[in-house]
Amino acid sequence: MRLPEIARGDGFANRLLISFISMVSGMRLPDAARVAFYHKDFFSVPMGAWTQAAMRGPSAWSVAERELMACMVAKWNTCAFCVGAHGAVAAKEMPRPAVDEVISDFRTAPISGRLKSALAFLEVMTLRPKDLKAEHAKAALSAGVSPQALMDAIAVGALFSIVTRYADALDFAMPTPEEFERAANMLLKRGYAS
Amino acid sequence: MKMSIRPDHRALAEALRRRVLEGPGETAPGLRQASAERAAGGPAAEAPYDDLARQIGEAAHHVTDAQVSGVLTATGSEKATFEIIAAAALGAGLLRWEEAMKVLDEVTNASA
Numbered sequence: 492m493r494l495p496e497i498a499r500g501d502g503f504a505n506r507l508l509i510s511f512i513s514m515v516s517g518m519r520l521p522d523a524a525r526v527a528f529y530h531k532d533f534f535s536v537p538m539g540a541w542t543q544a545a546m547r548g549p550s551a552w553s554v555a556e557r558e559l560m561a562c563m564v565a566k567w568n569t570c571a572f573c574v575g576a577h578g579a580v581a582a583k584e585m586p587r588p589a590v591d592e593v594i595s596d597f598r599t600a601p602i603s604g605r606l607k608s609a610l611a612f613l614e615v616m617t618l619r620p621k622d623l624k625a626e627h628a629k630a631a632l633s634a635g636v637s638p639q640a641l642m643d644a645i646a647v648g649a650l651f652s653i654v655t656r657y658a659d660a661l662d663f664a665m666p667t668p669e670e671f672e673r674a675a676n677m678l679l680k681r682g683y684a685s
Numbered sequence: 686m687k688m689s690i691r692p693d694h695r696a697l698a699e700a701l702r703r704r705v706l707e708g709p710g711e712t713a714p715g716l717r718q719a720s721a722e723r724a725a726g727g728p729a730a731e732a733p734y735d736d737l738a739r740q741i742g743e744a745a746h747h748v749t750d751a752q753v754s755g756v757l758t759a760t761g762s763e764k765a766t767f768e769i770i771a772a773a774a775l776g777a778g779l780l781r782w783e784e785a786m787k788v789l790d791e792v793t794n795a796s797a
Contacts, residue, residue: 493753494757494763497763536704537700538701540700541692541701544693544694545692550691568746570745621726625791628791629792642789645789649782652777653774656742656773656777657771658745660741660748660753660770661770
């Protein structure tokens with residue numbers, strides 16, 4: 492963590508809360524959660540509101556599908572922390588080998604055609620946003636993705652284009668696989684709202 | 686938290702943009718906006734913010750301790766440095782949001 496105040500917590504109440512959650516959960520509270528407690532009014536409240544709506548709100552996509560989208564945006568952005576974190580959440584709701592196949596090559600993975608087409612759109616959006624053309628959206632819609640579902644996927648793609656960047660810029664500490672697993676339980680239970 | 690109403694992504698994106706790039710903070714909104722634009726491929730910002738914002742936009746996993754400490758020295762506070770990092774990350778994310786929504790709107794408006 493490049494800004495120690497985020498790791499410690501800003502203010503006595505937040506420092507106490509971070510220590511308490513770490514103690515109760517039996518693991519160091521991941522840096523993503525520490526950011527959510529930091530300078531809340533400035534960033535994590537509006538960021539958490541959109542993230543909670545996109546990741547847990549009503550959608551044609553399941554929670555696991557949206558977590559897979561987040562995981563893949565993280566992969567394309569080379570953010571190891573977010574690949575670990577969101578792959579672990581997806582693996583709570585689908586077999587871990589299937590998650591690993593998606594991360595390896597989503598085009599040959601055992602997932603629906605509509606999810607593959609949404610991921611193909613998100614891949615261009617993440618890596619070459621200026622190259623996006625109507626044809627990319629048409630391809631997803633032709634595969635059975637509704638306009639609303641494509642917008643939901645775009646929201647996930649935009650949000651994790653933000654999260655991965657601050658995670659890497661701040662140099663989040665990497666949890667162990669066991670810690671990612673425990674953190675995934677927290678993310679499923681508590682969601683993303685600050 | 687259960688929600689029964691479909692998310693209004695456009696409104697949520699705009700609320701985030703306005704709060705981070707136009708709202709009160711330890712840094713001037715103009716500096717946050719310049720950092721966001723730089724991370725979205727826009728013009729150079731003033732040093733040392735330019736280097737960090739450009740790096741966050743292009744490949745955040747290559748951000749260095751020196752890039753962050755340069756901004757920390759210039760701002761004099763971790764909170765202000767966090768604001769610059771958040772603004773740059775947001776700029777890159779909103780670029781993608783806007784480009785993707787542009788093509789989705791183009792397709793859905795054409796078929797309406």
